[in-house]
Amino acid sequence: MKIVVIGGTGLIGSKVVAALGEQGHEAVAAAPSTGVNTLTGEGLAEVLRGASVVVDVSNSPSFEDSAVLDFFRTSTGNVLRAEADAGVRHHVALSVVGTDRLQESGYFRAKKAQEDLIRESGAPYSLVHATQFFEFAKGLADGVTEGDTVRLPDAMIQPLVSDDVAAAVVRAAVAAPVDGVVEVGGPEAFRLEEFIRTALDAARDPRKVVTDPEARYWGAELREDTLLPGPDATLGKVRFADWLARQR
Template sequence: MKIVVIGGTGLIGSKVVAGLREHGHEAVAAAPSTGVNTLTGEGLAGVLEGVSTVVDVSNSPSFEDQAVMDFFRTSTANLLKAEAEAGVAHHVALSVVGTDRLQGSGYFRAKQAQEELIEASGLPYSIVHATQFFEFAKGLADGVTEGDTVRLPDARIQPVVSDDVAAAVARTAVGAPVDGVVEVAGPEAFSLEEFIRMGLSAQGDPRKIVTDPAATYWGAELQDDTLLPGPDAHIAEVRFADWLARQR
């Protein structure tokens, strides 16, 4: 099976490409650095020749509200148009658990717009919703730090290692389109405060961490279960504490 991975040189994309190749598939990493640009359409027609499945794990270089919306609307529209012209049989996209519940955030409004474009395209598709990655604990903390204090909403999260997200995306890519959403999450739910505390402590980061009822998650207000997957999610096996121990 020939599969093109848009964003195939990034954290998730490179792992998806490697996993597909290990299982005997012809996986092509597509990114601006390889001559494929979904924002301009450059290289799309050529890279999609003879392709059965396209996996989109690309992300916006800017999280500013209008920039991220422009990125996902433009790149997704260009990609879907090129896929239709090339006869691609399956479109797979990576998105986020709780996207439809996080519409107070410009980033998640843009991800919702991306999903709606895919659903309306008429192409067979699968959308993989993942929870927050283990690797992004520090980045999440950085985004809500004031001085030396990390202020977090009172909510739970069920983070997952990026390797398991990539494996779920690859499994979905070689399967039949579900014309819907599949979810993947880690094996344990934590409070946001506990997750970030564990992540920063493992790096010797001394910042103070507090739960603040007024705090938001990338601009969105949270309920206790906003970031949690549903009952049918695929639950990965790697535990956060075990992964942190390996990083040391």
């Protein structure tokens, strides 16, 4: 089966392409570096010729509110139109647990706009909602650092390793469309402060990590469970401490 992976050269996309190839599928990475530009439509018709499934794990190069909204609206619209022309039978997109609960954030408003386009397109689809990745702990800390202090909301998070995210996307790609959402999260929940402090300590990063009731998460106010997956989520098996030990 030919499966085109939009964003197939990135962290998750490259893992998805490799795993699909190991299963015997014709997995094709689509990205600007491979001649496919979803913002302009360049190369889309050619790469989708003969494809049964499209997997979209791409992300905006800018998280500024208007730029990220334009990226997801334009890119997703172009891909969906090209898929319809090519007769693609299943659209799989990677999104984020809690997207609909984080609409104060420009980034998550853009992700919801992407999801809405997919739902309204009439194409068979599956949305994979994942929690935060272990690999992005430092980036999350960088986004809320003031001076030498990382200020975090008082909330829980259930992160997972990127390998488990890719595995969830692969499962969705080779299965029948669910025309809805499947969730994936990590095996353990942490307070945000604990998760970030543990990651920074492991990297010998001296920043101070504190819980601040006024702090926001990508511009959004959090409740205790905003970032947690639901009871039906598939949980990964790799524990954060074990992953950190492997990094060392």
